[in-house]
Amino acid sequence: MANLAAVVGIGQTKYTTKRGDVSIAGLVREAAANALEDAGLGWDDIEAVIIGKAPDMFEGVIMPEIYLTDALGCNGKPMLRVHTAGSVGGSTALVAASHVQSGTFKRVLTVAFEKQSESNAMWALSTPQPFSVHLNAGAGGYFAPIIREYMRRSEAPYDVGIKVAVKDRLHGARNPLAHLQKPDITLQEVEESFMLWDPLRFLEACPSSDGACAMVIASEDLAEQSPKPPAWIRGVAMRSEPTMYAGREEVSPQAGRDCAADVYQQAGITDPRRDLDCAEVYVPFSWYEPMWLENLGFAAEGEGWKLTMEGATSLDEGGDIPWNPSGGVLCSNPIGASGMIRFAEAARQVRGDAGAHQVEGAKLALGHAYGGGAQFFSMWVVGSEKS
Amino acid sequence: MQQIAIVGYQQSDCVSWAGATNEVELIMPVLRRVFDQVGLANAQDVDFVCSGSCDYLQGAAFAFVAGVDALGAVPPIKESHVEMDAAWALYESMLKIRMGHAKSALIYGFGKSSPGELPIVLSQQLDPYYLAPQWVDTISLAAMQARLMLDQGLITERDMAEVVARSRGNALNNPHAQLSGDIAVDELLAQETYVSPLRKSDCPPVSDGASAVIICTVEQAIEWGVPYAIISGIDHRIESHNLAMRDLTDSVSTRQAAQGAGMADGSVDVAELYAPFSHQEIILTRALGLGENTQVNPSGGVLAGNLMMASGLSRIGELFNRITSGEARRGIAHATSGPCLQHNLVTVVESA
Missing domain, CATH: 3.40.47.10 (Thiolase/Chalcone synthase)
Structure with missing residues (x-):
């Protein structure tokens, strides 16, 4: 059995289009220092550092842990770099947790980041490869046809995505760290924003952000001594499947369903909508909320959009299962960090430390990330209690 | 702590140019051989898979995603990746086994370095603001290190050549080696320097290929009935x-x-x-x-x-x-x- 571990410190930067005042090293150090302060710890209290980010080609720094060790106080310690596409922020948190859950370490620091202002993600994702179809479309162009297939199958009304876009921006307006601050956003404004990749409008897509997120993960005995409430890690799971294969279910990938079943089983969850108090789920494009509601078992197949339209996932409408109370990826998207922000925000909720976007009395929360062609999944369930 | 065993290891030949062979094609034969060595059908027979690779060798973001195609990951598998040498993927896999979430793991690493200029490519792992813009290549940095040692009298060029001669000699027994042979130290020393004080023979060749290892709990190794060594x-x-x-x-x-x-x-x-x-x-x-x-x-x-x-x-x-x-x-x-x-x-x- 895995040893019990908990999140005892969380640090983030303010997400924004461009952090011209800091280098990449400055950015990650800021998040890490915030996490240490939150945990009431210093650099010497950390035994190992686990870092994650999306492809090196984004910023053009190969294996950036080599350059970032000094900024993260890691000299003389172990440092590991995780890279699992868009799910990397989540996977990095899981690999960090495994350092403690395996009994190998007592307390580790994990950091994920992206400095999109110093990178060109669209270019990096579109370099032509020999023997491969050149897909010069970026992520939105890749996912739009899959969304259209979801709309066709579920017969969802055209404005579900618009509703998600407004809901998450209203959530984000409660979160001072969120990049997009749109407290006055309206359905009409989203509907009238220009079409990027049909059916995705400009305001139905995530922004490009600079930012970093960090967590301190500690063993049971150390977590119990922590000054602030720990978020106990109750389940961890990862799954991968190939980008393409005959018969692949792209709307609701098997890897996502298997990953959710695994993490729920560990956390003793049988009905996620009932058992969980909230979820931070990787929704970079509006329609992925209803799609993931189904993939993650919060709604039956073809029914996810109804939860969204009923306001079940909205804090402002008093929904029973708020999704992305922080504003989610639709408000802040430092790509490599976006998954870790989901995991960290889930932990903030169960620590009762989420400020104006706190879900009242949250005791059990899901953190979720996905990447590649919706083929890599990482998830954790965190709770205010150990079991 | 859980004792972990190594039960399989296979490596491709180190070749200077793999031609039109792509990464998946480099990986697949090595995986087949390591599965056969342990008596497994495919990646579905291990509990966890972790790989190490570098996007910059392939010149593509998410180079490792293609690696998943070599695994037969249908139904989906538990899989992770480090943008590091696959030795660190083995480290991550050991944590997974120690925490009880896997009894066995497949680890593989791959690189096709030949299409690029490797020493120059690797200059981009240096500090992006102060060092990388100068494109200081890995051979020049190593040459500086060797020069420090020579100047301090810690080594001689003959010591370096002796390392090379022994490497080439030992490699005669390694069927996957790229460079091997009986070569005299004086013969090496007679060669011109490449990036002084390094001769070409003091530097590693650029190689294409892949390797794979399977690790597991000792109980699993005994169940599989294969020879094993303990980490x-x-x-x-x-x-x-x-x-x-x-x-x-x-x-x-x-x-x-x-x-x-x-x-x-x-x-x-x-x-x-x-x-x-x-x-x-x-x-x-x-x-x-x-x-x-x-x-x-x-x-x-x-x-x-x-x-x-x-x-x-x-x-x-x-x-x-x-x-x-x-x-x-x-x-x-x-x-x-x-x-x-x-x-x-x-x-x-x-x-x-």
Whole structure:
């Protein structure tokens, strides 16, 4: 059995289009220092550092842990770099947790980041490869046809995505760290924003952000001594499947369903909508909320959009299962960090430390990330209690 | 703590140019061989898969995603990836087994370095604001390190050539080596310098290929009924990126990793060291305090063939081969990353 571990410190930067005042090293150090302060710890209290980010080609720094060790106080310690596409922020948190859950370490620091202002993600994702179809479309162009297939199958009304876009921006307006601050956003404004990749409008897509997120993960005995409430890690799971294969279910990938079943089983969850108090789920494009509601078992197949339209996932409408109370990826998207922000925000909720976007009395929360062609999944369930 | 065994290791030939063979095609034969070695059908028969690769070798974001195509990941598998040498993927896999979420793991690393100019490509792993814009290549940095050692009288060029001659000689017994042969030290010393004081023979060849290892709990190894060796310790440490802050003639982080891995708790019959440059083998041997009782790089090491992102994993695999064949009872494998041995991993492997 895995040893019990908990999140005892969380640090983030303010997400924004461009952090011209800091280098990449400055950015990650800021998040890490915030996490240490939150945990009431210093650099010497950390035994190992686990870092994650999306492809090196984004910023053009190969294996950036080599350059970032000094900024993260890691000299003389172990440092590991995780890279699992868009799910990397989540996977990095899981690999960090495994350092403690395996009994190998007592307390580790994990950091994920992206400095999109110093990178060109669209270019990096579109370099032509020999023997491969050149897909010069970026992520939105890749996912739009899959969304259209979801709309066709579920017969969802055209404005579900618009509703998600407004809901998450209203959530984000409660979160001072969120990049997009749109407290006055309206359905009409989203509907009238220009079409990027049909059916995705400009305001139905995530922004490009600079930012970093960090967590301190500690063993049971150390977590119990922590000054602030720990978020106990109750389940961890990862799954991968190939980008393409005959018969692949792209709307609701098997890897996502298997990953959710695994993490729920560990956390003793049988009905996620009932058992969980909230979820931070990787929704970079509006329609992925209803799609993931189904993939993650919060709604039956073809029914996810109804939860969204009923306001079940909205804090402002008093929904029973708020999704992305922080504003989610639709408000802040430092790509490599976006998954870790989901995991960290889930932990903030169960620590009762989420400020104006706190879900009242949250005791059990899901953190979720996905990447590649919706083929890599990482998830954790965190709770205010150990079991 | 859970005892973990190595049960399989396979490596492709190190070739200077794999031609039109793509990464998946480099990986697949190696995986087939390692599955066959253990008696497994495919990646569905292990509990976890972890790989190491570098997007910049392929020139594409998410180069490792294609690697998943080599696995037969249908139905979906538990899988992860490090943008590091696959020796670190093995480290991550060990944590997964120790926490009880897997009993077995497949680890693989791959690199097709030939399409690019590897030393120049790797210059982009340096500090992006102060060093990378100068495009300081890895060979020049290593040459500077060798020059420091020569100037301080710590080594001679003959010492370096002796490392190369032994590597080439040992590689005669390694069917996957790229460079091997009986070559006299004086013959090496007669060659021109390439990036002074390094001769081409002091530098690793550029190689394409892949390697794979399967590890598992001892109980699983016994159930599978295959020969195995025990990983009795593993640790890795990084040091400052600022070269001026480091003593480049020593490798402090290697020593720390060896201590953490428990190297000193027994004899070291064999050491497989990831020393890309001849003088670095001397730095590592001295940092680890290895003496005459230790055979260094019986495989020829990476001077005989250097599979970027897989060479560190291969060192562990080569050690496994020595131990399961009965040639050695206990030894260490070393992996490195970054300029001038910045980040180092040490694994201790013992006979079962």
